[in-house]
Amino acid sequence: MHITEMAKKNRADLPLGEELLDRSVALLEGPLNRLVERALKSRVVLVPLGVSLKVALKAAALVVPPPPWSPSSAAPADAKKESR
Amino acid sequence: MSLVARIAARAGVLSAVPDAVARGAGAVTLARWSLARQPAPVAPSSAEVIAVAGAAKLLRYRAKPGVALSKAPMLLCPSLINRLYVLDLMENLSVVDALLSAGHPVYGIDWGDPGAAEHGLDLEGFVLGRLRSFLQTACSDAHVERMALLGHCLGGTMATTLAAVDDAHVESLILLTAPLSFHDGGMLSAWTRTPLFDPADLVRVVGHVPGWVTQPAFAVLKPLGQTTKALRLWQSLGDPKFLEMFRCLETWINDNVAIPDAFFVDLVGKLYQQDALARGTLAFSTGPVRLDAVKVPVLALAAAQDHIVPPSSALAPVARFSSTTKRCEQLDGGHIGVVVGGLGRKRLWPLLVQWLQTPRAADARAA
Numbered sequence: 548m549h550i551t552e553m554a555k556k557n558r559a560d561l562p563l564g565e566e567l568l569d570r571s572v573a574l575l576e577g578p579l580n581r582l583v584e585r586a587l588k589s590r591v592v593l594v595p596l597g598v599s600l601k602v603a604l605k606a607a608a609l610v611v612p613p614p615p616w617s618p619s620s621a622a623p624a625d626a627k628k629e630s631r
Numbered sequence: 632m633s634l635v636a637r638i639a640a641r642a643g644v645l646s647a648v649p650d651a652v653a654r655g656a657g658a659v660t661l662a663r664w665s666l667a668r669q670p671a672p673v674a675p676s677s678a679e680v681i682a683v684a685g686a687a688k689l690l691r692y693r694a695k696p697g698v699a700l701s702k703a704p705m706l707l708c709p710s711l712i713n714r715l716y717v718l719d720l721m722e723n724l725s726v727v728d729a730l731l732s733a734g735h736p737v738y739g740i741d742w743g744d745p746g747a748a749e750h751g752l753d754l755e756g757f758v759l760g761r762l763r764s765f766l767q768t769a770c771s772d773a774h775v776e777r778m779a780l781l782g783h784c785l786g787g788t789m790a791t792t793l794a795a796v797d798d799a800h801v802e803s804l805i806l807l808t809a810p811l812s813f814h815d816g817g818m819l820s821a822w823t824r825t826p827l828f829d830p831a832d833l834v835r836v837v838g839h840v841p842g843w844v845t846q847p848a849f850a851v852l853k854p855l856g857q858t859t860k861a862l863r864l865w866q867s868l869g870d871p872k873f874l875e876m877f878r879c880l881e882t883w884i885n886d887n888v889a890i891p892d893a894f895f896v897d898l899v900g901k902l903y904q905q906d907a908l909a910r911g912t913l914a915f916s917t918g919p920v921r922l923d924a925v926k927v928p929v930l931a932l933a934a935a936q937d938h939i940v941p942p943s944s945a946l947a948p949v950a951r952f953s954s955t956t957k958r959c960e961q962l963d964g965g966h967i968g969v970v971v972g973g974l975g976r977k978r979l980w981p982l983l984v985q986w987l988q989t990p991r992a993a994d995a996r997a998a
Binding site: 568569587 | 825826832833835836839862
C-alpha cells in the first residue's frame with residue numbers, strides 16, 4: 548500500500564524493537580492480509596453477503612423514496628443527447 | 632564504533648529519547664492540523680477551466696515561470712470515481728508539475744460531483760460524450776490535431792474504449808494502472824460478482840452511488856490495511872515530510888466522488904460481472920468496442936503490488952491491441968504509490984516524459 552512505500556526504511560538501520568515492529572507490520576500486510584482476503588473471497592462469505600444485500604436493497608427500495616435521478620425516473624433528455 | 636556502542640544502538644538505547652520527542656512533535660502537528668481544520672496543500676499547480684459539461688470541467692494547467700510549453704501536449708483522464716489531483720498531489724510530488732517542467736502543455740479532466748445532468752449518463756455517454764468532446768476541445772486549444780491521452784485507473788479503461796471507437800484525436804495512449812480485464816482474481820472482482828448482486832438494485836435506492844457506500848468497500852479490499860496504516864504512521868510519526876505527504880494523500884483518499892448511476896450499472900454489470908471489454912462483447916451505439924481496434928501507440932503501466940488493479944488485468948489484454956508500438960512496464964508499488972510514491976518520481980515521471988518526447992514512426996492507424 549502507499550503508506551508502506553512512504554514509510555519504508557532500511558531495516559539494518561533500525562533498533563531491534565523497531566525492526567521487530569517493521570517485520571510484524573510486513574507480516575500483517577503480506578501473508579496475514581492474503582489469508583483474510585482469501586476468506587473474504589470465499590463463497591462462505593459471498594453467498595450470505597449477496598443474499599442479504601439483495602434482501603436489504605429490495606426492502607430499502609420499498610421504504611426509501613426513489614432519489615430524484617434513479618433509473619426508475621426518466622433520464623433528462625440532454626443526458627441522453629450528450630451521450631451520442 | 633565500539634562493541635558497547637553498537638549494542639546500545641541496536642537496542643535502541645541511544646535513539647529512544649530523540650525518537651519519542653520526534654514522535655510526540657509529530658503527534659502534536661497532526662492534532663494541530665486536525666483542530667485548525669487547515670486544508671491540506673493539495674493540487675498546487677494552477678489551472679484554468681476552458682470547458683464545462685454538466686459537473687465535469689476541462690482544465691488547462693498554467694505554464695511554470697520561465698518554461699515554454701512548446702512540446703507535445705497531454706490530456707489527463709482520471710478515474711471517474713476519484714479526484715484529478717492525485718496526479719498533482721502536492722509540491723514536489725506532482726505528475727502535472729513534472730510534465731509542465733519538461734515543457735509539455737497539460738490538460739486535465741475534473742469529472743466533478745455528479746448531479747441531475749449526469750443522471751442516465753452511462754459509460755458510452757461519458758466516453759463518446761464528455762471524454763471525446765474534452766479531447767477535441769483540448770486539441771483545438773493546443774492547436775494540434777491529436778494529443779497523448781493518459782488514463783489513470785478507470786480513466787484508462789475509458790480512454791481505451793475511446794481509442795477503440797474513435798482515435799481521431801488520440802496521438803498515443805498511456806494507461807496507468809488501468810483495468811482492462813475485470814475477472815482478475817482480485818477482491819474487487821470477486822465482490823462485484825457476489826451472487827445475486829444487481830447494481831441496478833443499489834442505484835434504485837441511492838441514485839448516484841455515494842462515497843459512504845464506495846469508501847468502506849474500497850477499505851475492505853485490503854482487509855488489514857487500516858491496521859497496518861496506523862502502525863506505519865506510528866513508525867514514521869517523527870518524519871515531518873512523511874506527515875505532510877500522509878496528510879495530502881489521506882485528503883485525496885477521503886475526498887470521495889459519487890459514481891454516476893448509469894455509469895455504475897455499466898461498470899459493475901458490463902465490465903466487472905460480464906468482463907465485456909476483455910471478452911469483446913462490449914458495445915456502444917456506434918458498434919462493438921474491441922481491444923483489437925486500438926491502433927494508436929500504447930504505453931501500459933501496472934503496479935506490481937496493486938490490490939485494486941492487478942498487473943494481469945492492466946497488462947495482459949494490451950497484447951490484443953493492434954498498435955504497432957506497445958510498451959508494457961510493471962513498476963514497483965501499489966495502486967497509488969506508483970503515482971505518488973518516491974518510486975513514482977524516479978520511474979514513472981521520467982518514463983512519461985520520455986514517452987512523450989520519443990519520435991515514433993507511423994503507427995498502425997496510419998498503416
